[in-house]
Amino acid sequence: xxxxxLCKWMAAFFSAAVGTGMLSGAEVMKIESASNxxxxxxxxxxxxxxxxxxxxxxxxxxxKPFQIDPSKKYRLSGKFRAAPGTEPQPLYFGFxxxxxxxxxxxxxxxxxxxxxxxxxxxxxxxxxxxxxxxxDASKWNGATPWGYIxxxxxxxxxxxxxxxxxxxxxKKIEKxxxxxxxxxxxxxxxxxxAGTKVRQHRxxxxxxxxxxxxxxxxxxxxxxxxxxxxxxxxxxxxxRWWKGTKQAKILMILNYKTKSTGTTEFKDxxxxxxx
Numbered sequence: 001x002x003x004x005x006l007c008k009w010m011a012a013f014f015s016a017a018v019g020t021g022m023l024s025g026a027e028v029m030k031i032e033s034a035s036n037x038x039x040x041x042x043x044x045x046x047x048x049x050x051x052x053x054x055x056x057x058x059x060x061x062x063x064k065p066f067q068i069d070p071s072k073k074y075r076l077s078g079k080f081r082a083a084p085g086t087e088p089q090p091l092y093f094g095f096x097x098x099x100x101x102x103x104x105x106x107x108x109x110x111x112x113x114x115x116x117x118x119x120x121x122x123x124x125x126x127x128x129x130x131x132x133x134x135x136d137a138s139k140w141n142g143a144t145p146w147g148y149i150x151x152x153x154x155x156x157x158x159x160x161x162x163x164x165x166x167x168x169x170x171k172k173i174e175k176x177x178x179x180x181x182x183x184x185x186x187x188x189x190x191x192x193x194a195g196t197k198v199r200q201h202r203x204x205x206x207x208x209x210x211x212x213x214x215x216x217x218x219x220x221x222x223x224x225x226x227x228x229x230x231x232x233x234x235x236x237x238x239x240r241w242w243k244g245t246k247q248a249k250i251l252m253i254l255n256y257k258t259k260s261t262g263t264t265e266f267k268d269x270x271x272x273x274x275x
Contacts, residue, residue: 142173
């Protein structure tokens with residue numbers, strides 16, 4: 001009877017542990033000293049609290065990079081508060097996606113305006129030109145001020161992340177006869193032959209705001225956390241790695257929109273894999 005009771009108790013314990021996240025996986029990165037950061041902003045350590053503090057507006061703090069295992073799920077967590085006697089400030093807390101060479105993946109590299117904008121150049125685009133002639137841009141959004149034309153694209157999206165891009169002038173996608181003329185904000189930096197495959201992209205969120213996106217901290221310690229599960233085929237969600245991500249950095253933007261000398265404290269910054 002004792003063995004049966006013990007087994008039942010152990011089963012109940014592990015079931016509860018899974019439900020509450022007690023069986024979270026391995027530690028990937030834990031911020032333990034200012035040397036863990038690559039930012040130029042001064043980070044003040046508080047040994048007694050085992051915490052850190054940063055003062056000043058728009059303070060962007062980044063960690064050293066860590067490798068992404070595509071088979072794993074990731075959880076980011078940390079505790080934040082306004083320094084005693086200071087006004088609480090907004091917080092952004094998440095990740096910077098990087099490719100295999102450590103280069104940042106930007107929203108414009110992976111953020112399609114919508115599906116079905118693939119087309120091709122109807123005429124060569126020479127270096128220095130500011131108008132691209134496209135066979136069919138009928139599905140493109142000419143009203144957006146955040147549009148880009150991507151070159152050498154593939155319909156299956158295997159070109160993503162694609163950094164071969166030029167920004168488009170707002171309201172300057174116009175049908176002229178049998179082709180569409182797309183006016184560029186910047187002149188082409190190289191030659192593109194007729195037939196080059198193109199599509200429309202757009203800008204978006206700068207980073208993955210997985211744990212906090214413009215969330216206020218408080219006077220007391222409060223934990224912020226979020227999860228990243230798998231990869232996005234395109235777009236910029238905060239809960240999936242953007243396509244092409246091989247590495248990542250922890251990102252914190254502290255004292256956002258502050259015009260004074262706000263100070264935010266933080267501690268227990270942790271990236272871990274979860275089951």
